[in-house]
Amino acid sequence: MEATFAEDHICFQDYGFRGATVHPIGMVTPARIRDADWKAIDPEIRTTRGETLFVPRRQKPELEEFCHRHGIARASRYDAWGDLLEPFLDTRLGPECERATLGRLHEAGFPPAEVAGIRRRLTPLMHAYNFDAMVWEWAYLGLRDLLNAANAPIVAPALQDALGDPATFYTWTMRIADGTAPAAT
Structure with a gap:
C-alpha cells in the first residue's frame, strides 16, 4: 500500500x-x-x-x-474492532479484562449474543491469520488486521472465501468500525 x-x-x-x-x-x-x-x-x-x-x-x-x-479535524473514536478481536490475540486475558471488554462493547451497542456471533464468524479466519500464519500478535488486533486476514496470501483462500462476497464483507466491517449500523451479519 x-x-x-x-x-x-x-x-x-x-x-x-x-x-x-x-x-x-x-x-x-x-x-x-x-x-x-x-x-x-x-x-x-x-x-x-x-x-x-x-x-x-x-x-x-x-x-x-x-x-x-x-482543515480536516483529527478525531479519535472507540475501537470496536480492537475489542471484538481481543480473543484472537496471542495472550491470555483474565476474566476481569474480558468483563471490561464486554462492558465497553455493550455500551457501544453490541449485546453479548451479537459479540459472540461476530467472534464465531471470524474465529477460523483470525486463528489462521494470527496463529497458523505465525503473526503472533499479542497486544492489538484491529480493523486493519482483520482486513489483512481477509485479503492476504498468508491465509488460505478457502477461509477468505467463506466470508462471502468481499465487497459485502468490507462494507460490514466498515459499518461496525463507523458505529453507523448494527453489527449483525
Missing part, C-alpha cells in the same frame, strides 16, 4: 483491501474526508461515507500536514 499526498487529493496505490473505494487504486479529495486520526496505531482517514482508509505508518507526518492544510 502506498499513498501519495498532492495539494488537493490523496492517491492510493496497491490498496489491497477488496471492496474499498480505492482498491486497488483510487483517490480521495478533502471534500470526501470527514476526519482523520494520524496518531492512531494505524493512521486512518474516515470518509464522509463512513469508510476507514489506512495510510502507511511512515506517512503520519504527511497525513497530519494534509489535514491541517485542508
Whole structure:
C-alpha cells in the first residue's frame, strides 16, 4: 500500500483491501474526508461515507500536514474492532479484562449474543491469520488486521472465501468500525 499526498487529493496505490473505494487504486479529495486520526496505531482517514482508509505508518507526518492544510479535524473514536478481536490475540486475558471488554462493547451497542456471533464468524479466519500464519500478535488486533486476514496470501483462500462476497464483507466491517449500523451479519 502506498499513498501519495498532492495539494488537493490523496492517491492510493496497491490498496489491497477488496471492496474499498480505492482498491486497488483510487483517490480521495478533502471534500470526501470527514476526519482523520494520524496518531492512531494505524493512521486512518474516515470518509464522509463512513469508510476507514489506512495510510502507511511512515506517512503520519504527511497525513497530519494534509489535514491541517485542508482543515480536516483529527478525531479519535472507540475501537470496536480492537475489542471484538481481543480473543484472537496471542495472550491470555483474565476474566476481569474480558468483563471490561464486554462492558465497553455493550455500551457501544453490541449485546453479548451479537459479540459472540461476530467472534464465531471470524474465529477460523483470525486463528489462521494470527496463529497458523505465525503473526503472533499479542497486544492489538484491529480493523486493519482483520482486513489483512481477509485479503492476504498468508491465509488460505478457502477461509477468505467463506466470508462471502468481499465487497459485502468490507462494507460490514466498515459499518461496525463507523458505529453507523448494527453489527449483525
